[in-house]
Amino acid sequence: MKNTKISQRNLVIYQVFVRNHTLEGTFKALIRDLDRIKSLGVDVVYLLPVHPIGTKNRKGTLGSPYSIQDYRLMNPELGSMSDFQTLIDEVHNRKMKIMMDEVFNHTSRDSRLLKEHPEWFYKNSKGEFANRVGEWWDVTDFDYSNKDLWVELADTLKDYAKMGVDGFRMDVASLVPLDFWFYARKVVSKVNKNVIWLSESVHGSFAKYIRDQGFSCSSESEIYQAFDMAYDYDAYPYYEAYLKGERPFKEYLEAIARQDEIYPQNYVKMKNLENHDCPRIADSVNNNMDKILNWTGFIFFQKGSTMLYAGEEYCSNIRPDLFEKNVFNRTDDIQKFITKLAKLKKRNVFSSGIYTVHYPEVDGVAYQTFENDKELLIGIFNVGLNSGKIKVELEDGAYKNILGSKKVKVVNKEITLSNQPIVLQIKK
Numbered sequence: 001m002k003n004t005k006i007s008q009r010n011l012v013i014y015q016v017f018v019r020n021h022t023l024e025g026t027f028k029a030l031i032r033d034l035d036r037i038k039s040l041g042v043d044v045v046y047l048l049p050v051h052p053i054g055t056k057n058r059k060g061t062l063g064s065p066y067s068i069q070d071y072r073l074m075n076p077e078l079g080s081m082s083d084f085q086t087l088i089d090e091v092h093n094r095k096m097k098i099m100m101d102e103v104f105n106h107t108s109r110d111s112r113l114l115k116e117h118p119e120w121f122y123k124n125s126k127g128e129f130a131n132r133v134g135e136w137w138d139v140t141d142f143d144y145s146n147k148d149l150w151v152e153l154a155d156t157l158k159d160y161a162k163m164g165v166d167g168f169r170m171d172v173a174s175l176v177p178l179d180f181w182f183y184a185r186k187v188v189s190k191v192n193k194n195v196i197w198l199s200e201s202v203h204g205s206f207a208k209y210i211r212d213q214g215f216s217c218s219s220e221s222e223i224y225q226a227f228d229m230a231y232d233y234d235a236y237p238y239y240e241a242y243l244k245g246e247r248p249f250k251e252y253l254e255a256i257a258r259q260d261e262i263y264p265q266n267y268v269k270m271k272n273l274e275n276h277d278c279p280r281i282a283d284s285v286n287n288n289m290d291k292i293l294n295w296t297g298f299i300f301f302q303k304g305s306t307m308l309y310a311g312e313e314y315c316s317n318i319r320p321d322l323f324e325k326n327v328f329n330r331t332d333d334i335q336k337f338i339t340k341l342a343k344l345k346k347r348n349v350f351s352s353g354i355y356t357v358h359y360p361e362v363d364g365v366a367y368q369t370f371e372n373d374k375e376l377l378i379g380i381f382n383v384g385l386n387s388g389k390i391k392v393e394l395e396d397g398a399y400k401n402i403l404g405s406k407k408v409k410v411v412n413k414e415i416t417l418s419n420q421p422i423v424l425q426i427k428k
Contacts, residue, residue, distance in 0.1 A: 008196065008228055008268045009351040011305040012342045013099070014042040017276055018050060018078050019062070020320035020327050021310055027079035027087045038094045040313060040335060041342020044196070045091050046099040046169055048276060050078055054108020057138040060323020065101075066171060067108040067138045071156045088164040099167035099196060100160060104153050105175045106131055106139040113152070114140065120149040132175070132215050144177045153180075154187040161188050167196030173227065174202045174218045175210065181226035198270060199227040204234060221263060229268040229305060235259065236278075242364075243284045249364045249384060256302060257357040269304030274312060274319070282317040287331060289315070290419040294381040296334065297403060297421035298366045300341040301379035303355040313338050337403075344402065344423065349377055360390040362417065367392070376426040382417050389414040399424045 014037055022029040027050075037045060052075050053063035065075075074081050091098040107113055107121075114121055114129070122141040124130040129140045142149060157168060168188075173181065181197075188195050201220045202210075210217040223230055235255035241247035259269060273281040273295055285291035292315055300306050311320075311328030313335045320326055344350075353372040360367045364384020370377045378392065392415050398407040402423040408415060415422075 007351050008305055009303065010346050011043045012041050012345060013044040013046050013270065013305055013307040014040065015046045015048070015272075015275060015307055015309045017048045017065075017310065017320050019065070019325065023327060025078065025325065025327075027083040031087055031090045034090055034094055034096075036335075038096060039339065040308070041339050041345070042096060042308075044097045044099050044167060046167070046198075046307070047101060049101045049103055049171075050075055050084065052076070054110050054138065056108065056110035059138045060321070062323055062325060063108075064138060064322050066103050066322070067106075068103055069108050069110060070112045071102070071153070072159070085163055092164060097166035097196070098164070099169055099198065100165050101169045101171060102157065103171040104142065104180075105172045106136065106141045108138065109140050111140075117146075117149070117152075119143075120146050120152075132210065132213065142176075144180055150180055150183055154184040157184055157188050158191050161191040161195055166192070166194075167198060169198040169200060170227075171200050172202060173199040174207060174220075174223060175215075177216065178218050178222055178226055185226060196229065197227045199223045199230045201230045201233055203237060205237070224264050224267050229270050232269050232271055232304070240278075249366075250359055253357050253359060253366065259303070260355065269302075270307050271299050271302045271304045272307035272309065273299050274309045275307065276309065276320070276322065278319075280309075280317050280319050281312070282315045282331060283319075287315065287317055288385075289332060290385055291383060292332075293334065293337060294383045294385075294419070294421045296337065297341060297379065297423070298381035298383060300345055301366075301368055301370075301377075301381070301423065303350075303370075306342075306345060308338065340403065347375075347377070348372065349375055353377075362386050362388045362390055365390060365417065374428055376428070378422070378424040378426070380415065380422040380424075382419060382421075385419055387417055389416050394424075394426070 018030055019025040049065040049068060051071055052069040052073050054067045054069050074084050088098050121129055122143040131139055131141045201223050207217045220230055220234055238247055238252035238255045242249050242252050281295055282292055314330035315332035316328040317331055318329050320328055349370045349372045353370040356369045358367040364386045366381040368379045391413055394410045396410050398409050401408050404420045408422055
């Protein structure tokens with residue numbers, strides 16, 4: 001992969017589940033919310049799958065958007081293809097990009113492609129249409145040995161790129177052959193060479209599980225050959241374990257630091273606290289506002305793009321159900337704080353500066369720096385709300401906190417911990 005997408009580390013991505021974003025749950029209703037979304041500092045509006053949902057083996061009342069009947073149609077519950085085109089145009093009018101979530105590992109069990117091309121699908125040892133992952137019983141997997149399938153799927157992406165779609169988030173991309181992704185990128189690049197390719201790579205334990213079943217699964221290092229960005233699922237288990245009290249915070253910091261060692265130099269991670277598959281941060285910290293603010297600041301300050309799941313700005317503690325209708329709730333409002341962080345994220349130092357993870361003496365504290373020839377940014381986020389002091393590489397004095405009104409005092413090269421998230425700027 002060419003070294004062309006470093007600025008993607010400055011991006012703020014906003015994930016939308018259209019059905020559960022508003023009471024109406026439509027493209028038109030989402031359009032009415034675009035100005036507010038833009039005001040957060042969002043660069044990319046990323047939509048969960050918007051295609052018709054299968055009815056055979058459907059999970060829940062409304063079914064999973066990841067069980068797709070037809071890639072070339074829109075789910076009529078959300079709106080028409082014309083409505084979708086209008087949404088694309090309105091996103092562009094606000095100088096944002098739009099990203100589609102596509103699912104090329106499997107389709108619903110009553111999909112158009114399964115009916116028209118059964119030879120394109122995987123069969124188990126009994127000759128039955130099946131999937132490789134047991135709990136996904138509402139879908140059936142593709143068989144990528146048939147190159148006609150490659151043409152159909154890549155052409156589908158190309159057609160959406162023609163409509164103006166700026167990026168594709170590819171579901172469980174690790175389970176799809178890497179050679180297909182090379183081919184798909186080549187096809188889509190004929191329409192738009194700047195399309196953003198985001199891989200939902202998988203947890204390491206899941207990759208091992210798939211391989212142990214005798215199937216192929218690309219590692220994240222392999223994925224970066226074809227994708228610009230990847231999920232943070234190599235470090236995410238350490239984050240989850242810390243929140244549950246099962247691992248020390250330092251192990252999460254070590255996992256983040258290790259990314260600079262094991263991935264290509266131009267790698268871009270998509271950092272996020274929550275998404276449609278994971279618990280809300282507000283729920284994980286029992287709605288503790290100090291913890292929410294520190295975790296939010298910390299995720300923006302990490303190396304990579306930042307994704308927000310719609311409702312996160314309202315401290316929603318309910319994750320919308322994939323199979324039912326339930327709009328996210330609002331328990332508070334941190335939109336101004338997020339806007340400030342998003343503005344900070346646009347600085348060049350976040351895309352090309354030297355990133356360093358420090359390990360404070362007090363566990364539960366993130367101390368990280370970004371540095372280039374113009375400035376040094378120091379981020380300190382007391383996610384554990386611990387007391388005590390940490391050593392910092394600063395001269396004694398009082399420093400302005402970009403994220404707060406109170407100055408930060410350094411005495412004997414130490415900072416006394418508080419509950420406020422801290423970002424200090426040292427100009428050179």
